Amino acid sequence: PAQRPGAAPRRAAYTPAATAAAVSDAPAKTSWLGRLRAGLARTGQSFTGLFVNVKVDEDLFEELETALIMSDAGVEATDRLLTALRARVRKERIEDGARVKEVMRELLAEQLKPLERPFDLTRAQPLVVMIAGVNGAGKTTSIGKLARAFQAQGSSVLLAAGDTFRAAAREQLIQWGEANNVAVIAQREGGDPAAVAFDAVQAGRARDVGVVMVDTAGRLPTQLHLMAELQKVRRVIGKADAAAPHETLLVVDGNTGQNALAQIKAFDEALGLTGLVVTKLDGTAKGGILAAVAAGSQGVRPVPVYWIGVGEGVEDLQPFVADEFAAAMLGGS
Template identity: 50%
Template structure:
């Protein structure tokens, strides 16, 4: 199909060259399935930003499948590996949206990963679905962050709740929740600061923001989405582990997948943190942030063209 799957497939070209083509070289360069093949495959996976733990896990799963299926030809392994990767990535996981009242989505992540852009694109998507949206400028430590969010607010036609630079982020979240309740808003997207140099401060700040939100709307926030930059490879995996520890992350948004050779990090993130990747970004356009569909990703990664239809 044309459309998003074709764009995803094109966007994963460098990852395919860095990952799948090297994997296929391991399989086609040998006449039998032996220990050397498994060791070489492990090496390729680790070098492709899949991560050590997940690479070991994939190779072990492959060994089991080879025995169970009684395979003897290395050329048969590419299809099996694609199946194992799709299995590792799991099923598509939708965003958790409240049945009644406002849904609060907390956005976390370090600076420079595309947080503000992600917020703008999510807001635009919700608005196009007919939902009433407001944004909360909770990254009060950088005036630029507030300004950037306002630019996106204007672009999408949604209001931005803000206070002055240096204000308490929890106070901004409180104002946004109050505005949502009084104006019958469907979705509130809350930006947060991305400072990593002091983990304790970050943890306390996020806990306070979440506490304030939950006090005003029991069961909220419905989502804590971590934004990661795919081009940083293993750094993205380390950030996922840290934020999982400090923020209670419920889902991941992986940006900048187009044009990077490090898309294999999706497997490492999923394999080591078990946090579902819920959205991916594969371009600059407003519609280039889409729900993550694992089977489509696996098929696009391996250059297959058997997808069912546009999303």
Template identity: 50%
Template structure:
């Protein structure tokens, strides 16, 4: 399930052996359902040529992929004008215009997570989100990603609600061979993360990633717990956490947008990791998030494997979406 390689890279076909192409293939594959809805729909639409129905059809297509009303309007405003001026005569020009407008929306929020260096204390990443969004899995994948960039990572088992949560984190710790700081289930999450930050500082780790229990944005007592985590951490480093990363399941569609808005309002987010893009045709939610929230989308997840998390790059994403299935 975790995609351990059994063959050496040299045994693989060229396009798979290259890490970039390999990832692009996974991205395209992972986005297959949204791509079929958007790219496939677009191909059918363009096949009919540009007509007076084109704008309505485009609008329907974007809405069906959960791009959302306002982001759809934004993407289509310029296309509407250009259609009016008869600048877009054929399918290729229309596709290029769509791509350009999608990029205009996504480029400003495609800001990679940067671990500032040098530091005297670890760079702290706090993972938050609703139950089952993919926080712990994303944390595991992120650990590997940061390690491959040369960072020493430690993990904090801040989900103290369930014994299984601590165990799940320890499995990721073992898989990536990084220390996990944990206490018994039921412990105070803020205390666990405080201890972990002290331990990570003592061991001169570069990055500490803290898991937290899933919670609904409507559960104010649990949102208060996150505020406390942040307050307690700030006693050791006034700037910690340096990244508060909301993990959201892309399959939640427009609900994901509500989660993001409310988590942001309650605790202040600095970035988003959008998971499970592989399981949904609603990947258009990226555009809605960009338009409504404007927070950086740091990473996207397109599978459960340790390598299925990548920095979000606007061009790569749009091309994978518009690519004809």
């Protein structure tokens, strides 16, 4: 059954060009690439061996088509990618499997590139970020990780415990805030989430905070009354700051594969999403879902992917970089 939810310095943009360097140094960056490849290993298994000692013919393309579909890339993205790959193979008269893989990685990265977008921390003071998602997608955990990253960038952070139905979510945010010197605006269990959001934005402005992050309770997009409540939260944020929320993010569990498309479409129609946080990609065989998003499969608008997650650690949530993801998805570096 459905549950009812109830002065910082100016900062630099949090850009894919900097990638993991925002919260770590070069060795950690290398470690992140390794974690990404390991996280997408099950997706990459579909492509393992396809490019080794093979004849570049229609049989290979059919196997690649199967592998892409199995990775949840979807029909639209698969057709687009293989059409481009066939054209390159013919034009360059490619006969080597390794070269086919290299070209496929280039084309996949090219198709994913529109999802790669800088997250600009400088566009407002405070920058108000509203975060939504279904139950269990990892919203509260992602908020903690992002807050840590923003702090590393020099931004002060304030959190709004907008999940007033689930006490554990509120307590999790409060505990995280206490451990990291981050203020949390919260109400009693069963309080009005819109009021929490309003108070947080007002407090953020009064305290000259860099980023205000508003958590919301998980809900399914089919729960129309709860989606209406989410829209109310967004409207009330606008009453506290006419330009807010400046970012409206959806946290998506990468393991849901093609089902994520319905979530993205519904939340986008309700809220006007500005970006995605794709979590739990470690161990998934469905990494191709980002290609489906980029292709606009099932009528989904290609919403930018700001961050992807491949583990529980703070360092396991990093900016999405198309080249890195394409290489990891195909099982290579």
